[in-house]
Amino acid sequence: MDAEGLEGFRDFVDSRSSALLRTAVLLSGGDRHAGEDLLQNALAKAAGRWHRIDEPEAYVRQVLYRQQISRWRLKWPRREVSVAEPPERGAAPDDSAAAELRVVMRAALSRLTARQRTVLVLRYFEDLPEADVARLLGCSVGTVRSTTHRSLARLRSLAPELAALGPADVEQQSSRDYSPVEVRP
């Protein structure tokens, strides 16, 4: 990397790493250390091709998503996450119940497979349409839809407290593509 490239890389990391880290931690099921490892590896990969990358953020995000799904790039792919956060104190009863549900949900999210969690992060945190998720992960739209469907069903089975919630939009659509999920690393 030449001097100009180094400067550009440092500027990019300084300005975007905190935002990227948020995504990386979510992809890692809430494990901050695993998220930092994931981001560090993705940035290292970007540094190696810096002069060939037109849109660094898009590139790093794609590496994050695919890296997390392929999993083999992670040194500790099955690190367990323990979640034992009490609901916020002093909140109104309704707020307290909602906060408690979110704690339950976070614990359940951490127990999904990496690819299930990645699809949910892309759909619901990054708010990406199914077609964009499919393009990013290198799979079909039907696969994205069926994975989303299965992931939400899995969340319900992991946390019975979620059973009372209404179905998601995707669960109300007919999801005819139940082919195995194929995601290229």
Add this chain to the structure above:
Amino acid sequence: MNVDELVRDSLREQADAQGPAVPGLADRVLGLRRRRRTRRIASIAAAAAAVVAVAVAVPALESGGTTDVRPADVTPPNRISAHPDQSPPRDLIAAGRTALAAYYATTVVPRSADRAVSTRTYWLLNPTTKKYVKTTKWSWVAVAPGLRTAAVLEQELPVRRIGLLDLVSGEVKRWIPVDHAVGGLAFSRDGRELVATAYDRNPDLRVKSSGSEGWQANMEQSSRTGFYVVDVTSGASSWTGIEAGGGDFAVGNSRQDFAFSRDGSRVWAGTPMQPGYEYYSRQGDPVEPPAGEKYAQWYVDAGLSPDGKRLAGDFAGKKYKTSSWILDPRTGKPLTETHGQQLLAWADDSSLVAWDIGKDGDEFHQRLVLVTPGSEKVVVLSDFRATGDDTLGRWEPVFADR
């Protein structure tokens, strides 16, 4: 509330709870890349002799430079010697022309509160018993084609003499003194010459830098001073002063060893700066790389195939989870994608020894395999090495022609 709304809220809350990324992350990432490359260049220089010759000759060890020359295997054996149950290996691992001539593992030995030395423990193949023998005597070992002679450096680099070690007896038969202290060695393809890289300070020094955990190589301050070309038989050497280049913004490895080009006409070193290598004439003038090596990635140890028609390339990961490119050396374009996470040495014109992962999918949990581009066949040569950096279980191979 729908379940998807709760997923959305939970993810956002979790994201908002994250503090900012650690300060100095960019430098940490660059340091990570450099550490990986430091490990790679260490094996490149030591494995330079892995590029095979049809007929190689290793000069005699007797002092005085007699004309007694011992030929290595003129007709390379094709037999595979595999030990899939051994890691680190105890018995000879070899395939085709190439053999695991030695291996080493590094441990970081603190010398003070803020300085340490990355120290190699070697296991050297005894060519008679065909077993690996552990030694902590040497800080650097380069094995000559033929597997009978190694050039060694003592501990506490840089040092002012090069030893020629008889790998059968384990005895140093001759010492070659040098005026400029050296820290790395690589044999020429025919085993008749050595290139020795000189440093002012220990190139394996580690320091503690702010914002980083653990010991780091000091990347901005390479102390490389030049190289010797040493005639092994006579001990005569020529000195060329070349400092680590690149200017103020250069990112370099503290160890940045020289090696011979395939035809022996040039001396080169890898560099993390574009184009990834620097080539010099034997007199120290900057020159272009030889044809066939222009597209070589310096951290891909295998390099050109013995017939020069194929070039081992970087990680691919398209067709298989872990795979590498085989390139056309004339154009740099991929010819095919082969099994193998990291290509280490050509066993013959059509197969290579590589690191590859197992079914657990862990990138760091690798074993030696023999792969054949264009074929699904993978022959396991060793058991898996340990995953922890700087432990004796994480061995690095040194290949040489047998």
